[in-house]
Amino acid sequence: MSEAAPAPLDLRTVLGPLELRSPVVTASGTFGYGIEYDGLVDFSRLGAVVVKGLTLEPREGSPPPRICETPSGMLNSIGLENPGVEVFIAEKLPWLVERDVPVIANLNGGTVEEYAQLARRLGDAPGVVAVEANISCPNVDHGGMEFGKDPAQTARVVGAVREATELPLIVKLSPNVTDIVAIARAAVESGANVLSLINTLLGMSIDIFSRRPRLARGKGGLSGPAIKPVAIRMVWEVRRALPEVPLIGMGGILTGADAVEFMLAGASAVAVGTGSFVTPSAANQVLDGLIEYGRHLKLRSLAELVGGVIL
Numbered sequence: 001m002s003e004a005a006p007a008p009l010d011l012r013t014v015l016g017p018l019e020l021r022s023p024v025v026t027a028s029g030t031f032g033y034g035i036e037y038d039g040l041v042d043f044s045r046l047g048a049v050v051v052k053g054l055t056l057e058p059r060e061g062s063p064p065p066r067i068c069e070t071p072s073g074m075l076n077s078i079g080l081e082n083p084g085v086e087v088f089i090a091e092k093l094p095w096l097v098e099r100d101v102p103v104i105a106n107l108n109g110g111t112v113e114e115y116a117q118l119a120r121r122l123g124d125a126p127g128v129v130a131v132e133a134n135i136s137c138p139n140v141d142h143g144g145m146e147f148g149k150d151p152a153q154t155a156r157v158v159g160a161v162r163e164a165t166e167l168p169l170i171v172k173l174s175p176n177v178t179d180i181v182a183i184a185r186a187a188v189e190s191g192a193n194v195l196s197l198i199n200t201l202l203g204m205s206i207d208i209f210s211r212r213p214r215l216a217r218g219k220g221g222l223s224g225p226a227i228k229p230v231a232i233r234m235v236w237e238v239r240r241a242l243p244e245v246p247l248i249g250m251g252g253i254l255t256g257a258d259a260v261e262f263m264l265a266g267a268s269a270v271a272v273g274t275g276s277f278v279t280p281s282a283a284n285q286v287l288d289g290l291i292e293y294g295r296h297l298k299l300r301s302l303a304e305l306v307g308g309v310i311l
């Protein structure tokens, strides 16, 4: 007698008003605008492509060197190099629309008004299913302090983006804060539907022979497996404080097991960042691992894992 086929595993992922076909998305800034991974990734298995950070005007970014390896991770100070929102819409977005993959636009501004303008401009762009406001940007009206370091500044920028678009609003939190829950709460109270966490952790590395920092800018953002325990802790803290808010977890995810850990901590979806630099098809492999785990436990839906850590 032949073995019964495994029960189908439901991969659909509900993030408030945003429904994705799979819980695995790409992390902003590590997957370009998708075309860079043409032929390397099965786009039909991605929940969405979160594109590289966009600004109103084109930006050249930081001088090189702007990435370096560190133990179990990397530092970057790309400085938001991007062609600007108009070129993105005209020249980059159509390629993704042809692949029929949902697009999440990552927004970056120096002022509250810049974020709002970006959200307005992307609101009716084809294929864009949500915006993700990266609030780790320096606020030029506030002495250059990152929006996401202060609950009041977080509330201002999130409130302005909320007014500017009807698209689902994801707010991407900075881990470089003392109290992540205070920032998360400010974002949700100002209109965020979903929270993404975490962005990179501030770090620095020095070449002992030249005595110079290994990044031209000195400091940079640490990503990769080195930050995973910090990210898991933050996802768990936010989930515990705000259990009704859907979370996208990221930070060092290379395998399905990493993704399961994030989901047990409270993430409904996960993003693969630095992992795509190590293995271009990492996002697909993470989904394979999640499916294998779900089948092994005979789950009906991966959503059953969310927040399932036993304390």
Ligand SMILES: Cc1cc2nc3c(=O)[nH]c(=O)nc-3n(C[C@H](O)[C@H](O)[C@H](O)COP(=O)(O)O)c2cc1C
Binding pocket: 027, 028, 029, 030, 052, 053, 054, 076, 078, 080, 106, 134, 172, 198, 199, 200, 222, 223, 224, 225, 227, 250, 251, 252, 253, 271, 272, 273, 274, 275
């Ligand atoms: C080279 C590089 C560029 C990034 N650019 C952005 C960006 O433009 N906007 C953003 O919100 N996050 C950006 N990030 C942060 C990632 O999306 C992600 O939050 C972080 O790297 C942690 O995930 P990971 O350890 O899987 O890379 C960038 C990360 C890297 C490594």
